[in-house]
Amino acid sequence: MSYASSAMGGCYKNFGFVEVVRPFGRKVVVLGGDFRQILPVISKGSRADIVGSTVTSSYLWKYCKVGDGTIDTIDEDETTIEIPSDLLIGQGPDPLLELVNFAYPDLVANLESDSYFQERAILAPTLESVEHVNNYILSKLPGVEREYLSYDTPCRSDEDSEVHAGWLTSEFLNDVQCSGIPNHRLILKEGVPIMLLRNIDQAGGIMLGKTEYILRITLTPSDSGLPFKFSRRQFLVTLCFAMTINKSQGHSLSHVGLYLPMPVFTHGQLYVALSRVKSRIGLKVLIVDEQGVVSTSTRNVVYKKVFENV
Structure with a gap:
């Protein structure tokens, strides 16, 4: 439109x-x-x-x-919809493994293929669910895990804030997760695909096919929603087998696995997730309810007021 x-x-x-x-x-x-x-x-x-x-x-x-x-005319802001049976997956003993095998068939054999990962992804509604999928796939791959831990410190400007300084221990800061910065604990294996969380060389142009060194960088979250500020020194990378639905907007893929351990929570998310794929046969949906049981329905959220003046 x-x-x-x-x-x-x-x-x-x-x-x-x-x-x-x-x-x-x-x-x-x-x-x-x-x-x-x-x-x-x-x-x-x-x-x-x-x-x-x-x-x-x-x-x-x-x-x-x-x-x-x-x-389209929308009757309700939130409604429960049934997903067609041909789009559903997860009838076996390990539903998430079924979804991974659909989105990434012959994964081990294609770990070094750039085009393979450019055409497929698993989408999930929240950062927590994305991290769960990424760690699950990593655990299934051969190789030795390498662990990289961040160095977290409270910002000096917050010494006089309402938050008691004794609370801002290293252990406490290590547990903080914010959008746009890497987690405290980063686990990788040789050959796994990763993506940069920020463009660290905007003047470099097209870097495809080039080898570059990625260093640890100190970042301060700009809007973490926390009553204090802290800095984290860590590699600006994350596993990229899965991504959030919001981040996928604008992508066009051949294989998409939609993982819904919880319903979408805002307008347009379900529509975006289902429309990332080029054809119907390239889409599978795994819906899991609060008890961990595979379901056939999920919630859709549409704000009707947006369409009133259209």
Whole structure:
């Protein structure tokens, strides 16, 4: 779906002359997007905060005209949906292994193939579930595990904060997990695929096929949601067998395994996850309920208010 700002605008009279209000400096601006996908991410924001941050809630939306595209009518903000049987997986004694074998067939034989990993992924709703899948796959691979631990320290600027300094022990900081920084404990095996959490050489251009040394870097989370700040010195890499649904937005893959140990929690996540794959035969879904039992249904979340002005 695309939408463009209108060339016309409102007008008002002032001291005998008329000034025409034309948004975007009288230029036509084309915006592309799909309101069925994930909306802007607002840290700790409510549903109203998220809806209010969308372009349809902007004062400029009245100047826009919606182009090609269709919007499905949504009856409920949250609804339970049944997944078609041909998309489900997990009937054996180890459901997660079935999903891994579907997404990564002949994994050991393809560990050194770049194109193999560019075409497939396992998606999950949270960082915790992604870490669980990555560690599970790592445990199934041959080789010796290498453990790399971070060095965590509280920031000096927080010495006078409300948080008691005695609480910020190394052991406490080691357990903190934040988006955008690596975990305290990083376990790897030779040959496993990893990805950088940040671009550490933006001026380097295309690095495909080149060998580079990755050093430990000290980072301070910009918005961890914690009442204190700390720094972590660690390698900026993580295993990449699995990724969050939010991170997968924009990818187009041939094989996708969707792992749902819990339902999606915000607008558009289920839609994004199911639409990452190029064809239906390249998708399998594993749904596990709170008791660890494989299920055939899951929750979908859609904010109806987003579509009111479309």
